[in-house]
Amino acid sequence: MKQFVLNILISFILFIFSASVFGQIQAAFLDFDKATATVNIGGNIDIGVRIDSGSNQISSTDAYVLYDPVLLEAVAITPGTFFPTVVNNITSGRLYIAGLVDDAASSKTGTGIVATITFKGLSIGQANLAYDCQQGVYNSSKIIQNDLDATNIIDCEQSGTSLISVEAAGTNPINTTPGAVNRYPNNATNSALPKTGIFDNISKVAVPGMILFIVGVALRLVL
Known part of the structure; x- marks a missing residue:
């Protein structure tokens, strides 16, 4: 049971880091x-x-x-x-x-x-x-x-x-x-618009916090 929980925990952490933290590749x-x-x-x-x-x-x-x-x-x-x-x-x-x-x-x-x-x-x-x-x-x-x-x-x-x-x-x-x-009235060129919105800042804090919370819960189940 403990090994099963650990496997689930590791898989979930890898998924979170790959999809949420590092983001998806955008097409050209x-x-x-x-x-x-x-x-x-x-x-x-x-x-x-x-x-x-x-x-x-x-x-x-x-x-x-x-x-x-x-x-x-x-x-x-x-x-x-x-x-x-x-x-x-x-x-x-x-x-x-x-x-x-x-x-x-x-x-x-x-x-x-x-x-x-x-x-x-x-x-x-x-x-x-x-x-x-x-x-x-x-x-x-x-x-x-x-x-x-x-x-x-x-x-x-x-x-x-x-x-x-x-x-x-x-x-x-x-x-x-x-x-x-x-199609692009602001005529943005040469660089992507900076990410300064409140939701971006929240996500930077929320994702690591969620990971730590899940790790804590899983460790309590295992130990």
Whole structure:
């Protein structure tokens, strides 16, 4: 009986420390800074390619963005501030953006803008922007972890989309804030928001206290 209680106690403590104290690994994914946007025919709209590393240290990303070339023209790609080096290639209906650190000893964490794509409205309609992301496919979007194996840790299921409405000239202001709905209005970049809430502080005290309480009860049962 005593050995059984001890086994239960050890298993419970390991579970608490792994799930509550150390936390779960958060996935890395690509998103756009605007959920929706509006542009006139002949006008331009800027869409940011946003990366979230989750809880990982990363060294690079490959972002393949799909768009409708009948409705939109990708006219320019401007490097963002998240990665020090950004390269790109624009083709009709599909564009490529790569961001990477300058040396193998460096890594990036948190969130930020990899690059900003400038689209021009060509004809009336609704164009959906999406990431070409397929696990295990070479020519597909990736987020590379800073490890010896260069592990691709992207979560394709969390990849964001953006809907761009192209309207007739003069219908709406061109490339202005009313023409776009920002997905991240606070524009948080390069680092995760600090955890300063009261619930975080309570959990730091409650978890060790609960463990000590359970240990005390178990020892009384055993001894």
